[in-house]
Amino acid sequence: MDDVFDTERDSHDRPSNRFGEFLRLSAEERAVVAELLGPPQHYPRHHVLRREGTEPLNLHLLLGGWVAASLSLPTGKQQIVKVHLPGDLLGAPSLSLKSSAETLTTLTPVAAQPLSRSRLIAAFARHPRLAITLFLSAQKERVSLMDRLALVGQADAHVRIAALLVDLFDRLSAIGQARDGAFAMPLTQRDLGDLVGITPVHVNRTLRAMDKANLIRRSDQTITLLDIDRLRGLTGLPRRDFVFEPDWLPFR
C-alpha cells in the first residue's frame, strides 16, 4: 500500500480525479473544487461509508483504496454495481433519491474526502464547466453500467470474468497501479461473484480454468493478465473512447 493514497498529480498532467475527467480545469476552478472538499478521512477495510436506505447528505471523493457500491436483494444476495478506484466520486447516483440506493463498503483501507451535496450543486451556477464535467462523468458511468449489464445479461462466466479483469486493469493502469499486466487484487472470489453475478464456487472454477489456459496467473493477492489481447477479445465490447475537451463544447 505504498503510494495508494498518492493521487495528486502535476496540474499540467491529465487530472487524476473525476473533476478533471472531461475538461482541463482552470486554476480557479480547481481552487473551487478544493474548497468544496472536506479534510481527508481514513477508514479501515470493510467499513460502511454509506448504508442503502439512509439519506445521502454528502458524497466522497476517493483518494486511495477500493470501495464497493452494492445493492442487496432480500434473498440475501447482493450485487456489486461498481468497484470504485482512487479518483472516483462516490455516492452520486443517490443525489436523485430521498434515501440512498447503494451501500458503499470499503474493500481495502481507504482515504476519502467528504463533500456536501448542496455546496457541490451550488457551485454549478458560478462554474458551469464544473457542471459540464460532472454531467459528462455521470453519462460515462451510465455507459459503464450499460456495458456491465450487457455482459451480465448475455455472456457466460468466462467472458464476464475476463471483462471484469480487463476493466480493472485498464482503470488501474490509468492511475499507475498496474504494471506489466499485473495488479494487486483485494477482491475475494465472493466479491468477484457478486460483481458478475455468479456464485463464488463457480468463480473459483472459472479463474482456475483461465489460469490453466495461460490467460491469467494468480499469486498472493495479485493477478497477472498474461494475454490481455485475448482477454479483451473475449469480452466482445469495443473499447470506449471518451471525449476530452471536445470541440463541440462551449467556452473551452
Place this chain on the structure above:
Amino acid sequence: MDDVFDTERDSHDRPSNRFGEFLRLSAEERAVVAELLGPPQHYPRHHVLRREGTEPLNLHLLLGGWVAASLSLPTGKQQIVKVHLPGDLLGAPSLSLKSSAETLTTLTPVAAQPLSRSRLIAAFARHPRLAITLFLSAQKERVSLMDRLALVGQADAHVRIAALLVDLFDRLSAIGQARDGAFAMPLTQRDLGDLVGITPVHVNRTLRAMDKANLIRRSDQTITLLDIDRLRGLTGLPRRDFVFEPDWLPFR
C-alpha cells in the same frame, strides 16, 4: 395509438419530460428548452435513430412511442439497456464518447424532437437550473441501471420479468398510459428476453406460468397486472423515491 403523442401538459402540472423532472422550471427556462428543440420528427416502427459506433451529434426528446437503447455483442446477441418512453431524453450517455455506445431503435411509430448537443451544453452556463435537472436525471438513470443490473445478475427469470413489467407499468402510469394495471405492450417476447437476459423461449414459458398463476393476463398487445402488490414483492427492490425541488438545492 390515439393520444400517444400527447405528452404536453399544463405548465402548472408536474412536467412531462426529462427537463422538468427534478425542478419546476420557470417560464423563461421552459422557453430556453423549447428553443433548443428542433421540429418534431416522425419515424416508423423499427427505425434506427442512431447506430452504435457513429458519432452522437444530437440527442432526441421522445414525444410519443417507445424506443429501445441496445448494445450488441459480437455473438449476435443484443442487450436492451433501456426502454425509453415518452418524455425521455435519448442518447445522452454517449455524450461522453467519441462514438456512440447504444443503438436507438423505435419499437413503435415514434415522434421525437432532435436537440443539438453543443447548444444543450451551452445552455448550462446561463441556466444552471437546467444543468442541475439534467445532472440529476443522469443520476436517476444510473440508479435505474443499477437496479436492472442487480436483477439480471441475481434474480431468476420470474423475478426479472415481474420487475420489468412493474417498472413499465409505473412509468406508463406516470404519463397516463396505463389504467387499472393494464397497458399496451408493443414488445415481442424476443424483446423482453433481450431486456432481461433470457431467451425468447424461456420468456414464453415464464409469461405463461405467470398467467396461469393469475399474476398477469395477456391479450392482444395488452398486459394486465392482476396482482401488482405480489409482483412488486417478487422483485425485492425497494420503491425508488426521487427528490423534487429538494430543500438542499440552491436558488429554488
Place this chain on the structure above:
DNA sequence: CGGAGTTTTGAGGCTATTCAAAGGTCGTGG
C-alpha cells in the same frame, strides 16, 4: 392466399447452482 414474424410446445443437454466438506491463510489472543 402466401409469407414473414411471433408465439407455443417438446425433448435433450449444458451451464451454473446448491450442498457439503476439506485444506489454506491470516490475524488474534493466550
Place this chain on the structure above:
DNA sequence: CCACGACCTTTGAATAGCCTCAAAACTCCG
C-alpha cells in the same frame, strides 16, 4: 510461539434452471 477461529479457496456430487434445436400453430399484412 503456538493454538484458535474466521474467512477464503478448492474440490466433489447431484440438481435445477435455462438454453438449444426443432417444429407446429397462430397473427398480421400485403
